[in-house]
Amino acid sequence: MRFDVVIVGGGPVGLAFATSLSGLGLAIGVVERQDGAALENAAFDGREIALTYHSQDILKRLGAWAHIPADSVSPLREARVLNGGSGYALRFDTRGRPEAELGRLVSNHAIRRALHRVARACPDVTLLAGQGVAAMGTDVDGAWLRLEDGRELRAGLLAGADSRFSGVRRALGIGAETRDFGKRMMVARVRHEAPHHAVATEWFDYGQTMAMLPLNGNCSSVVLTLPPEEMARLEAMPEAEFGPEIARRYRQRLGAMELVSTRHVYPLVAVYAERFATTRAVLLGDAAVGMHPVTAHGFNFGLRGQDTLAGEIRAARAAGRDFAAPDVLRRYAHAHRRATRPLFLATNATAVLYGQETLPARLLRGAALRLGNHLRPVRQLVVSQLMENRVERGAA
Template sequence: MQDVLIIGAGPAGLSMAAALADLGLDCLVLEQAPEAQIAAPAEDGREIALTHRGVGQLQALGAWQDLAPDEVWPLKAARVFNGQDTHSLGFEPEGTDHLGQLVPNHALRRIAYQGVQRRAQRVRLRCGTRVQGLTLGADAAEVLLEGGERLRAALVIAADSRFSATRRLAGIGAEMLDFGRSVILCRMRHQVPHQHVALECFHHGHTMAWLPLAEGMSSLVLTLDADQAQQRLADSDDAFLAWVQQHSQGRLGQLELAGPRHHYPLVATYAHRFSAQRLALIGDAAVGMHPVTAHGYNFGLYGVQVLAQALGAARQRDAQADPGAPGPLQQYDQIHRRATRTIYLGTNAVVRLFTDERPLARALRQGVLQGASRLPPLRALISAQLTGRGGPGASLLRQLRSLVVH
């Protein structure tokens, strides 16, 4: 019987396998995509803002050094604009010179794969195979593969995306919040230097964010109602560029397309439980965040760390400890929920506030931005949350949530 079966070879599943291999556990990772797609993932438009804590976790896994120098860009500050207002709310790092680091998602996927390649004695990857059934027994968990093969393990870890089929097979429900919006991502070259400052501009009907990458290049993150997004995706390159140029208010000067457009529907998910008998959910299968506060994969890495620590502590007490024993799984569930729940709810509340076009909501968000700009401690608190230097209590988001959740 296998120690651990991990379903999904995304960045969370592969990082989990690496962390468990370092504890001396044998893992088999099951992935539906072909191995070539996992070994050399295609560019997918996502530029992931990693907090200091997220970077530290990748360093601890020995993965960070696999990134090439032109795959990491510092995020030194962020500015938030409301509508046409020329005043902005600025976020600066506290006690360091950057808020976090920007890394392309496909590079994060690649280094996670390299990490398991280095641990080939303990981690096996089986691609092109889809999980179809799951039985969680008292003595073992059993997975049924398409084609009828059955595999047994002491513990199954689901890392199979925010729409996790394993979660459903285990009978675990999830909150799902479909924002009815989509995000279009596209790299653009521009004339005005970005100075490694991100811009987030909330306009009537859409949000336009710019993430600073190489010199003279940023990633456009355009959030629109789903029907509007379809129109922008159907535009020719020239028409799309003209639309973006017109709505960018000249903040980055003359623009030029530097890559294809990618698009994602915006749906947030939160599992009702992160563990069950001989099962744990990690990554987006546990918490699928709206990207506006850039917490998704940072939470994924945090979950990997917490689960590995809980299983590691049990193995320290007893080298033969059962990896599927309930104690560590429940501990992981509680700690990860405590760290993520308020931020998940707060992020959704902020999204609602900043996409609600009713006059009261518009006035309220102006008030929130002005209030924050006049209150340096509040701004510092937001920066701390953005960079992962704040505690899991997330008091800022709790306050915002109490303002806007009804």
């Protein structure tokens, strides 16, 4: 089978990229190990995505936003960071700005369903679901793939969007900077007694890190980080005991709690590819940059990266040039590195600092929070990064 572009990975970034390329006169193939039913009706996976304004704009432009149910979208008006046993909070809000929200929290499975729906409707996009890749490679003439069912694919460009543990990245011989934080993250929805007022909280406690992300109604997504052995105990805990346990761990800040969803556990591993592009191939999404979730930017970086690459390809097509020429892919790689590298390093440093519990680290943790509240320009810069709205993008 012959395509112009083959994307390995039918997650949100892969599907968004396929949709972004639709209408350019290219034949696009998407290879995904999950079957079609799993893509069409993506299951709840616990993850709630804090979408920036830029990401919302991309989803609207692709036509996916209209397919996201209203009850899967929750406003985020303020974010607070707490440290240890102190009640002092570093606050991020929209004071002095025209927007009423920092962003919106949207269920990951709802985004996946919406993007699948729009990609499937594109006549130039072929979804090859239920298929793994047995082998692949590239040369100056293009890319080749052999699927597990024996079919062979050819393309002018190969795009790997197949998770932070990317098989495409390995097959292309691209190394990656990897940091395993040695922790596990559990995500689940809880209903609670007190209102959250659309405020998200990130609490770097001693012995645990806990985030509460405000959802519609008196519900929140709890994001709990613990050592593996302690997390195993919570995984095995009966459902009826889980809500009271989370309320206890959260010091009853939102009152009594009740588990209202399934629980999902993920390893905390950050990944940064040594290269985002090589001959006739690129990396997208977590295959390029897999972020620690503490700054909630991983998904937004993925959407932004595919949008940047699609823009470069669109410009090359308009100029009658090879859409996968080295300079086209190189411009994407440079732009995506500039957009992601500083925050990747800052996020890892934050996760390491606030994961330490020695006395010097505890003192530094508290001082950093108080200093952040008193440095308004720094706080505003962080808010700008969180929101990533049109005005700031245009000025960049």
